[in-house]
Amino acid sequence: MMQKQNIRHLSLPEIQDVFAEMGEKPFRAKQVYEWLWAKQAPEFEAMTNLSKPLRAALEERFSLPSIKVDATQHSTDGTIKSRFRLHDGHLVEGVLIPTATRQTACVSSQVGCSLSCKFCATGYMDRKRNLEFDEIFDEVALINKQALEQSGKKLTNIVYMGMGEPLLNYKNVLRSIERITSPEGLGMSPKRITVSTAGVAKMIKQLGDDEVRFNLALSLHAANDRKRSEIMPINETNNLKVLVEALNYFYKATQNEISFEYILFKDFNDAVQDADELIKIYRQVPVDLVNIIEYNPIDNARFQKPSPEAADEFMAYLGKHKVNARLRRSRGKDIDAACGQLANKA
Numbered sequence: 001m002m003q004k005q006n007i008r009h010l011s012l013p014e015i016q017d018v019f020a021e022m023g024e025k026p027f028r029a030k031q032v033y034e035w036l037w038a039k040q041a042p043e044f045e046a047m048t049n050l051s052k053p054l055r056a057a058l059e060e061r062f063s064l065p066s067i068k069v070d071a072t073q074h075s076t077d078g079t080i081k082s083r084f085r086l087h088d089g090h091l092v093e094g095v096l097i098p099t100a101t102r103q104t105a106c107v108s109s110q111v112g113c114s115l116s117c118k119f120c121a122t123g124y125m126d127r128k129r130n131l132e133f134d135e136i137f138d139e140v141a142l143i144n145k146q147a148l149e150q151s152g153k154k155l156t157n158i159v160y161m162g163m164g165e166p167l168l169n170y171k172n173v174l175r176s177i178e179r180i181t182s183p184e185g186l187g188m189s190p191k192r193i194t195v196s197t198a199g200v201a202k203m204i205k206q207l208g209d210d211e212v213r214f215n216l217a218l219s220l221h222a223a224n225d226r227k228r229s230e231i232m233p234i235n236e237t238n239n240l241k242v243l244v245e246a247l248n249y250f251y252k253a254t255q256n257e258i259s260f261e262y263i264l265f266k267d268f269n270d271a272v273q274d275a276d277e278l279i280k281i282y283r284q285v286p287v288d289l290v291n292i293i294e295y296n297p298i299d300n301a302r303f304q305k306p307s308p309e310a311a312d313e314f315m316a317y318l319g320k321h322k323v324n325a326r327l328r329r330s331r332g333k334d335i336d337a338a339c340g341q342l343a344n345k346a
Contacts, residue, residue, distance in 0.1 A: 007062035105143040110164025133175035167203035201246035208253030215257040223277035
């Protein structure tokens, strides 16, 4: 049996060509396109302004694999973690993080991850496959629906900080952002989207060449090569010198915001000397903000969270040296939805 083509992988002109071939009026193609992206129809049957015979013909010819919410967990702080089931049975997680001023979606770009970062629950899973661009779009659309149901407010921000390394699924991540920001999709501003990377220097430069309009976050977590390689094996092939060069290249090409993510680990990277090394890297790149993150313990890792006093001292030292840093208290810890905890547990 011939495999049906995913209709969402066709552009509007391609759908128009199919409809011309089927003897349908051109405006029908636009209606279908609107159902696929603006209205996020989960199946052809939901396209109620099309005739039943046309819906049946589309069903016969194309597939429309949409993702489904498999389980949700609600944190005491309002965070909602969703486990999404993909059409082939694989699972990924996404998180809605509401605050007084923002509704942020944290989305996954891969099933599992291949980078094996030592402090991250997803890093202990194998990478099964990349998400398609329409699957990433679905994650955002479903989390947006949750935000509306929860607070009556749409998503204001999207961070690609869930499961997987976005820059190792480069084309699908860029295409998903194109759909999310398109007026025919969710119409979000690219300035409200941040893609986080563990540091794939070659692809950071590619983002610059492609003149993307979204923001970039580097998961730094240690500011010298020895320590960074110990917790992030990717540093062995993408060291700090190479990353600094790639980030400057990206900024020169795009002028987009760059931020650093730096998780504090007790007795590993939380001393004044570590802060000094972080300041040194900070001064080599036009960094807008350094997010200092509380570590969230996971089952497999040996790391611990530093004391509140150590975190405050670290922050005070950065402040004294004019580093624009913010201590980010993690949300959703009680449901394993915080930074580094996503591992399909529900």
